[in-house]
Amino acid sequence: MKMLNKIRHLSKQLTRLHCHRQAASLATLSYTEYGKPSKNPPIFIFHGLFGSKRNWTSISKKLIENNDRHVFAVDLRNHGNSEHTFKMSYDLMAEDCIALIESFKLSKPPVLIGHSMGGKVAMTIALKYSIPLSSLIIADVSPLKNETRGSVELRRLIEIMKGIDLSKSNAVNVSEFRTKVMDYIKPRISDEMLRAFILSNLREKSDKSSYEFSFNLNAIDNNLDALYSSQDFDAKYEGSTLFIAGSNSDYVTEKHVPTINKLFPANEIYHIKDAGHWLHYDKPKEFLLKITEFLSRSN
Numbered sequence: 001m002k003m004l005n006k007i008r009h010l011s012k013q014l015t016r017l018h019c020h021r022q023a024a025s026l027a028t029l030s031y032t033e034y035g036k037p038s039k040n041p042p043i044f045i046f047h048g049l050f051g052s053k054r055n056w057t058s059i060s061k062k063l064i065e066n067n068d069r070h071v072f073a074v075d076l077r078n079h080g081n082s083e084h085t086f087k088m089s090y091d092l093m094a095e096d097c098i099a100l101i102e103s104f105k106l107s108k109p110p111v112l113i114g115h116s117m118g119g120k121v122a123m124t125i126a127l128k129y130s131i132p133l134s135s136l137i138i139a140d141v142s143p144l145k146n147e148t149r150g151s152v153e154l155r156r157l158i159e160i161m162k163g164i165d166l167s168k169s170n171a172v173n174v175s176e177f178r179t180k181v182m183d184y185i186k187p188r189i190s191d192e193m194l195r196a197f198i199l200s201n202l203r204e205k206s207d208k209s210s211y212e213f214s215f216n217l218n219a220i221d222n223n224l225d226a227l228y229s230s231q232d233f234d235a236k237y238e239g240s241t242l243f244i245a246g247s248n249s250d251y252v253t254e255k256h257v258p259t260i261n262k263l264f265p266a267n268e269i270y271h272i273k274d275a276g277h278w279l280h281y282d283k284p285k286e287f288l289l290k291i292t293e294f295l296s297r298s299n
Contacts, residue, residue: 025092025095026096026099027078028083029075029096029097030074030075030081030082031053031072031073031074031075031100032053032054032072033070033071033072034063034064034069035068035070037107038068038069038070040067041108041109041110041111041299042072042108043063043069043070043071043112043113044072044100044101044111044112045060045072045073045074045113045114045118046115047073047076047115048116048119048278049220049227050215052080052201052215053073053074054073057073059284062288063288063292067295074097076096076097077092078220080214080215085216087223088220088222088226089226089227090124091128093124094121094124094129097121108134109133110133110134111134111299112125112126112137113291114138115140115141115280116140117141119138119139119140120141120231123136123138123263124231126241127235127236127263128233134239135241135242135295136239136264137241137291137295138241138243138244139244139279139287140246140277140278140279141252142251142252142256143233143256143259144230144256145228145229146227146251154224155224157189157194158221158224160185161213163184164184166212171211174202174203201213235263236262236264238266239266240297240298241268242268242270242290242291243260245270245275246271246275246276249275249276273286
């Protein structure tokens with residue numbers, strides 16, 4: 001048994017070394033920095049699928065105002081202003097983020113906050129890579145495979161977005177273009193917040209030839225199965241971990257608790273009443289209050 005444990009430990013270390021050597025596959029990440037180094041551990045925020053660092057501007061500013069924190073809101077690969085690539089997986093995104101974190105040569109291990117896909121990235125970093133962390137805050141996602149209503153709706157949403165005409169033939173400016181896109185998506189998408197979210201991700205291409213999404217829709221579509229598949233973790237993260245979820249969401253439920261307890265033994269699970277999957281939009285005050293309280297205890 002001792003020999004078997006040694007072999008497993010060696011295998012894990014070799015895997016980590018191999019992962020850190022994949023520099024050629026790293027994507028260059030864009031980020032926004034808030035505040036300055038303080039006595040408290042810095043915070044890195046990873047958004048969800050189709051999101052961007054811009055979605056976390058308000059939360060980031062509140063964290064530096066109320067908690068004396070140094071905050072980095074990050075665009076993950078194929079999102080926002082970060083590099084767009086053909087390949088996309090949780091391991092690749094984790095390696096991108098580790099490279100970014102290590103580039104700052106921080107004096108204190110960081111706190112990772114991740115929502116949905118970003119939460120999966122944060123968990124992957126904590127469970128598969130030997131990077132020191134202060135704590136984790138995982139927003140409305142579990143370590144298990146995503147088998148929710150949202151995963152079905154997402155595929156339909158991608159097809160709707162693929163049907164949007166991104167040419168300039170019927171719109172001379174972004175404002176007019178967004179109005180025409182709204183006319184197209186309104187009868188197809190009933191959720192007003194989701195429609196606004198799609199419109200906010202439309203922009204003019206740098207060469208002014210046409211419009212585009214700020215995320216790489218084709219790459220996301222091509223790698224969607226990998227993003228929704230199960231991940232195999234053979235390690236635990238012993239640090240303090242907050243799983244904060246929406247009571248109206250099915251991303252973190254009782255069936256997820258045994259796995260959460262196994263992988264994150266020092267966890268706390270908290271549901272925000274009347275919040276959905278986008279809990280930081282639905283209940284921003286309650287979301288910020290809970291993570292502030294957790295940070296004051298854990299760091």
